[in-house]
Amino acid sequence: MPLGTIDQPPPPFFKQGPSALSRLLVLSALALLLMVLDTRLQMAAPLRQSLAVALAPLQWLALQPLHAVRWSGQYLGSLEAAQREAAVARAELVRQVERAAIVEHLAQENRELRTLLGLRERLPAQSRAAQILYQLADPARQRVVINIGQQDGVRAGSAVMDGFGVLGQVTRVYWGSAEVTLLTDARQAIPVINTRTGQRSLAFGLPLGGAGQSRMELRFEPSATQAMVGDVLTTSGIDGVYPPGLPVAQIEQVTNVGADGFAQVLALPLARVDHALHVLVIDPVGRPVANDAPAAAAANAQPRSVRTAP
């Protein structure tokens, strides 16, 4: 009953609906159920999608000040700064053109060699330009939202990169936006290959690196690892999700004896994780099918039979 107001007729004596305590019990049980459905059973997606549709106009409205500030910042930015940026971009473009000429040549050569060897030709991955809208609020996770979604053909699992390297992966797709988990998120892993040694490994996010800079960590590296500081890691492509050859990170520190018998290898993402604004969403390349399946099944079956033999 509102204290100190004269607005309502006095509340009815008996028909007051369920008490606050019973409401709390029912609703907190519902919340717990939702959490279990969301984490363990992955069944809460329809509810999340429909609520996201209902929330979309509000989000659009709340984003308008941000868009206005960005737009006015661009509009009012000094001519000198714009010209400087243009000069830098032009220099970068010249460098890229030179590289692109080599790449064209190599791609042609590669295509011919692959035909000679009877290998399947590598398909160029589809990509879409997008813009990062905002970071998600959870301080324990590193996720951002981009401005394209299901209606633009974005699929969950797509790689996202900025102009320098892989930035993350699309983990949730809504109608008009998508959620990207950055590589430096503690739960994110990416299969990489060391371009110098050809060594394959898995890079995990390490969000609480020293000096506030988020890093990546190569786990399960043998203590006699050949990795050296300065090596460049690219996607290996064996996961069937990321196209091979995208630059990911550069090794920053190698400690040969880690706490758990493995070497500790830290790498710094090449992408500008905290400053990227314009990104490219690259479709997953799709799993290699047909021919490889029996071989993979045989490889899987091998250790099992060994284990059951004795």
Place this chain on the structure above:
Amino acid sequence: MIMSPRQPLLLPANPVFIWGTLVGVLLFEMALQMALLGRAAWAPDLLALTLAFWVVHQPRRVGVGVGFVLGLLIDVHQGALLGQHALAYSVMCYLAVVIHRRLLWFDWKRQALHVLMLFVLAHALQWLVRALAGDGGPDLWMLMAPLWQAALWPLATALLLAPQRRAHDPDADRPL
């Protein structure tokens, strides 16, 4: 009804104003987070503050159910575990219902102390859920959020009760 002698007699609350402030604060908080705060752990949860305020002042209109629904919306907006904020807001609203008769007898400092406990509990619940789901250790900055919210309680009282403090029949010659 026994009222605190400290409490002025108020006009009826306009339901449009109640829902308008809840939606407005939701919008404002989303805009603030998206534009400025990012994933800062110390950011105050203004929606929780407004919600607690209206539960204390209008418990027959705004209650546990409203907290649950707003919590679900925040969960979807933040991409958090579905039900994390819903649980925290439900518990907070329930406790606000429990203390709403007592709270208004205190002056603003003690009121802020009372609601501080609600906010601390709501944040602790969220932290617990996240820890159980497997991410995030304790972060000292997280303690800042409930402190902020409690510090903003007097401001919320001043702003949100302002429409009810006007005179019933405005008269230019009369003070008040």
